Structures are given as C-alpha cells and as structure tokens.
Amino acid sequence: MKRPGLDWGAVSLRARRVLDALDWQALGEIYFHWGGEQFWRERLPNVITFGERLGRVLLPRLDRKGSSLWVGAGVAELPILLGEVLLHERAVVAANLRQRECDVLNAGLAAALPEVALRYVVGDARAVAEGETFDHLGCVSVFTDPETWPVLSDVAYGRVPPVQVDVERFVAEREQARTLAQGLFARLRRPGVITTSAEEVAWFLEQAAASGVAIEAGDDLVETAVVGDPVGFLAVG
Numbered sequence: 001m002k003r004p005g006l007d008w009g010a011v012s013l014r015a016r017r018v019l020d021a022l023d024w025q026a027l028g029e030i031y032f033h034w035g036g037e038q039f040w041r042e043r044l045p046n047v048i049t050f051g052e053r054l055g056r057v058l059l060p061r062l063d064r065k066g067s068s069l070w071v072g073a074g075v076a077e078l079p080i081l082l083g084e085v086l087l088h089e090r091a092v093v094a095a096n097l098r099q100r101e102c103d104v105l106n107a108g109l110a111a112a113l114p115e116v117a118l119r120y121v122v123g124d125a126r127a128v129a130e131g132e133t134f135d136h137l138g139c140v141s142v143f144t145d146p147e148t149w150p151v152l153s154d155v156a157y158g159r160v161p162p163v164q165v166d167v168e169r170f171v172a173e174r175e176q177a178r179t180l181a182q183g184l185f186a187r188l189r190r191p192g193v194i195t196t197s198a199e200e201v202a203w204f205l206e207q208a209a210a211s212g213v214a215i216e217a218g219d220d221l222v223e224t225a226v227v228g229d230p231v232g233f234l235a236v237g
Helices: 008-021 024-031 036-061 078-088 099-112 150-156 167-185 198-211
Strands: 067-071 091-096 120-122 134-139 188-197 215-217 230-236
Touching (some): 036 078, 150 167
Parallel strands (some): 067 134
Antiparallel strands (some): 188 230
C-alpha cells in the first residue's frame, strides 16, 4: 500500500537500500562471470537514475492497483518495480529464468524491505501466475539477449553483415522468438501497455497485426541503465 507522502525520491532511497543489501559477488558471476562485480558497482547510479526516469514516464500511463508482468526482470528493473508497488499500489510479477539470480534479489529485498510485497518469481513469463492477465507487460532487451538469441541479437544491432548471417539459425531463432512474443502478447489485457526497447517493437507490432488489435507507439524514450538501449511504450487496444 502506498504510504502517505511517498514519492520517487523515497522510492529511490529504498531501491538503494536493496542494492546495498545484495550479494554483488554472486550477481557478478551470474551476469558477467569475471569482473562482473566491478561492472555493476560502476553502473549502480545508472540503475537508480534509469528506474526513476522510466517510472516517471511509465506510471502515468498505468492504472492504479492494476498489474504488471515483467519478463526477464533483474537488477536494472528493481527501482521501477518498487515504484509500481509503492506509488501505484500495483501487483507486480517479476519473472526470471535464473533460480540463483532470483534467490539473491529476493534475499536483498527481504533484508532491506521486508514489509514490501515484491519478490522475483522463477519461471517462464508465459506460464508464471497461471490464469492471470495483466494490463502492463514489461519486456526490455529480452529479444536482443545475445546469450539466448545470438543471431537475432547480431542482426538487431547490426553487428553482422547480411552476407554473413547464418540463415538457418536465424530462421530457427526467429520462430522461437515469435512463439515467445505470441505467448507474452496473449497475457496482456486490452487496453494495455507494453514497455519495451526500440529493437523489440517489431515483435509486438507483428502480434497486434495478427490479432487485429490497434497498437500505437508513444514518443517518450528512456535509455536503459546498462547498455543504453532506448526504451519506449506501446498502447495496445
């Protein structure tokens, strides 16, 4: 429940408390293996800044006491997740496939903010909270993850010339990604909002066209905390 007088400044302070409580050696090994802890230490101010900037643009687009499904949620999403819960009294499902990452993040939340009803959930975002739909879908840098989609990622960021694309592998990854996009889109209520990076918009435009649903991109863009991808918003239905 939102506390009287709570604002984004107070949310950012709480996010810092959680970040300070996290096991950064473990998270560094999960994300980047060698040198990961130092990488995150250098980017923590960006995590807070990005979360607040994104939240100030996103929350006015969302209904109070609605619900969000965040796909592949991790450290970078923590401030905006807290903002949804504390400022808008929204229910948030933060899905992540990595058991260890969820354990570390949840331990930090439990230690720093035991009174806040936010925890990361292990599982495929298409299956968690079975039977529920959401008025907001958060999907940032999921379809461009180089570990999951190495060819799609290279193509999206222009890292490989067309003549060098492994066509068979590209087609296989594209169909897997389409299946994921279809499953995620099916969990979004109408009208709804999708928060996603610019490189991922096409996946949801395709799903909207296939479903005969109206979809419109907003003008606001916010850079991500880690790699600087522009993140924007799609109004669906």
